[in-house]
Amino acid sequence: MKRVHLTNYEYDFLFCQGGDGLVAFLATLRANKSKEVIKKEGKKGPVALMKDVTGLSRATLDKYLPQLEQIGLLEIHNNGNIAIRSRKWSDKNLPR
Numbered sequence: 001m002k003r004v005h006l007t008n009y010e011y012d013f014l015f016c017q018g019g020d021g022l023v024a025f026l027a028t029l030r031a032n033k034s035k036e037v038i039k040k041e042g043k044k045g046p047v048a049l050m051k052d053v054t055g056l057s058r059a060t061l062d063k064y065l066p067q068l069e070q071i072g073l074l075e076i077h078n079n080g081n082i083a084i085r086s087r088k089w090s091d092k093n094l095p096r
Contacts, residue, residue, distance in 0.1 A: 002031040010090050018067050025064040026073060028054055029084050040080030049082065 004027045006014075014023045032054045040049060047061045054061075068074035073090060075083040085093075 004031045005087070007087055007091055009094055009096060010087065013071075013090075013094050017071065018064065021060075022064055022067060025056075025060065026068060028056060029068075029074070033084055036083060036086065037077075038082045038084070040082075044080075046076050046080065046082055049080070 006023065006027060010026070011023055014026060029050075038049060038053055041052075044052070047058055047065065050056070050061050050065065051058060065074065069076060072093065073085045075085070077083065
């Protein structure tokens with residue numbers, strides 16, 4: 001598996017928001033994405049698309065996708081594409 005680095009601010013913020021599970025979920029998303037935007041294929045919804053890309057279960061995706069979207073580290077576009085924010089974005093935008 002690919003090595004993923006999280007900043008200290010990201011780790012502290014995510015740990016306070018959702019514990020180790022949320023931290024591991026973001027690290028898994030960043031490790032499995034090929035680019036910053038995961039493009040929609042066919043008629044798949046966001047959860048099915050992320051399941052194909054990451055291999056995580058639907059229950060895990062249903063639990064953590066809304067949390068990351070609410071924080072702003074993940075964005076689901078109107079056309080179905082999913083954007084995962086980078087460390088630069090989180091360094092500038094997450095509360096300290």
